[in-house]
Amino acid sequence: MSTPHKTAATAVPLHPLLAGRWSPRGLDPRHELTDEQVTALLEAARWAPSASNTQPWRFAVTHRGTPEHAAVLDALAGGNRIWAHAASTLVVVAAETHTSEGKERPWAVYDTGQAVAHLSVQAEVEGLAVHQMGGFDSGRIAALLPDGVIPLVVLAIGRRDETAELPEVLAGREAAARDRLPLEALQVPLGVPTAV
Amino acid sequence: MSTPHKTAATAVPLHPLLAGRWSPRGLDPRHELTDEQVTALLEAARWAPSASNTQPWRFAVTHRGTPEHAAVLDALAGGNRIWAHAASTLVVVAAETHTSEGKERPWAVYDTGQAVAHLSVQAEVEGLAVHQMGGFDSGRIAALLPDGVIPLVVLAIGRRDETAELPEVLAGREAAARDRLPLEALQVPLGVPTAV
Numbered sequence: 001m002s003t004p005h006k007t008a009a010t011a012v013p014l015h016p017l018l019a020g021r022w023s024p025r026g027l028d029p030r031h032e033l034t035d036e037q038v039t040a041l042l043e044a045a046r047w048a049p050s051a052s053n054t055q056p057w058r059f060a061v062t063h064r065g066t067p068e069h070a071a072v073l074d075a076l077a078g079g080n081r082i083w084a085h086a087a088s089t090l091v092v093v094a095a096e097t098h099t100s101e102g103k104e105r106p107w108a109v110y111d112t113g114q115a116v117a118h119l120s121v122q123a124e125v126e127g128l129a130v131h132q133m134g135g136f137d138s139g140r141i142a143a144l145l146p147d148g149v150i151p152l153v154v155l156a157i158g159r160r161d162e163t164a165e166l167p168e169v170l171a172g173r174e175a176a177a178r179d180r181l182p183l184e185a186l187q188v189p190l191g192v193p194t195a196v
Numbered sequence: 197m198s199t200p201h202k203t204a205a206t207a208v209p210l211h212p213l214l215a216g217r218w219s220p221r222g223l224d225p226r227h228e229l230t231d232e233q234v235t236a237l238l239e240a241a242r243w244a245p246s247a248s249n250t251q252p253w254r255f256a257v258t259h260r261g262t263p264e265h266a267a268v269l270d271a272l273a274g275g276n277r278i279w280a281h282a283a284s285t286l287v288v289v290a291a292e293t294h295t296s297e298g299k300e301r302p303w304a305v306y307d308t309g310q311a312v313a314h315l316s317v318q319a320e321v322e323g324l325a326v327h328q329m330g331g332f333d334s335g336r337i338a339a340l341l342p343d344g345v346i347p348l349v350v351l352a353i354g355r356r357d358e359t360a361e362l363p364e365v366l367a368g369r370e371a372a373a374r375d376r377l378p379l380e381a382l383q384v385p386l387g388v389p390t391a392v
Contacts, residue, residue, distance in 0.1 A: 010243070012239060013236070014240055014243065015213070017213070017317070040208045042383070043204070046206075068388050071388045072386070106330070109309070110306065112306060116310060118317075121211065121214060144387050153306070180243060186238060186242055186255055188256050188341060188345060190256045190268070190288065191341075192263045192264050
């Protein structure tokens with residue numbers, strides 16, 4: 001579904017899978033992911049790079065209509081519950097931040113961000129929308145997970161539905177152009193002494 | 197440059213930009229990035245998603261032949277220096293983990309991982325290789341950066357050169373197939389009580 005008002009405004013051309021990606025809240029409450037799509041999303045995450053190939057990312061995949069989906073939905077912040085109930089699939093993303101011997105993995109959270117980014121790119125390929133949420137009851141989600149993994153975000157995945165009814169403030173965000181800091185603001189100088 | 201022995205082995209088709217990406221060490225010591233390529237990589241990072249659109253990622257871009265590139269190279273772990281000197285561009289990736297008022301940004305590291313993943317996908321589009329390194333003297337790199345940003349990784353970016361000479365152990369890794377945990381190992385169950 002083309003959403004030209006959401007396409008990134010860039011100084012040079014960006015690949016459409018990156019330029020066209022955004023995080024909608026209006027999702028089709030009847031849409032379901034195929035098994036192949038779920039596998040493709042997980043494969044994308046699986047083949048992401050990580051520090052010493054540690055692959056610290058973990059995923060709990062739940063589908064609308066199951067007790068697991070309902071439990072995850074129920075632990076979301078209210079502002080997310082009001083639209084994320086329509087997500088075909090809610091995925092709890094967690095990280096193994098320590099080895100089973102208790103050694104810290106300093107890049108576990110960073111690497112899990114990368115894996116989800118790869119998943120999101122594949123979602124674009126599949127015609128699926130991904131909206132990441134940090135607003136949830138971390139203790140409640142953690143209690144659902146096995147020991148040793150820390151929940152980081154919940155992904156709402158589904159098919160965008162521009163006719164979905166949203167509260168006014170969210171409908172406004174859905175219609176607004178995306179915005180970012182200027183390119184210059186992302187760049188920092190290195191204070192290297194100059195030769196004299 | 198096609199590297200079929202490095203293509204991800206997946207249960208279902210993955211987009212080639214994801215399936216074909218890997219992290220080479222053999223880089224062409226004469227290659228240089230164009231300004232447009234640098235801009236495209238930063239634009240890719242810029243348009244990544246982040247918690248409440250905080251955009252905590254920061255980049256210090258250095259080019260081979262400059263004091264900044266030399267300073268970053270010098271702070272790398274020895275096992276990285278022996279090949280990363282050939283990188284056209286070394287990029288220090290850092291995160292603003294706190295606001296200027298000292299408030300923590302809990303997703304800053306996670307989001308910066310996402311931004312680098314987006315950058316890496318655009319690098320594939322540009323025919324460039326990215327190899328992320330966590331092995332560097334964090335204190336020395338931090339001392340080069342402005343206050344308030346934490347260095348996370350250094351990116352070696354360039355053009356792959358399969359004729360580049362590498363120490364035997366690294367040449368072996370360069371030739372080896374990529375491997376990952378099985379798909380099942382990434383998935384964790386949710387312990388939701390079943391109705392009785």
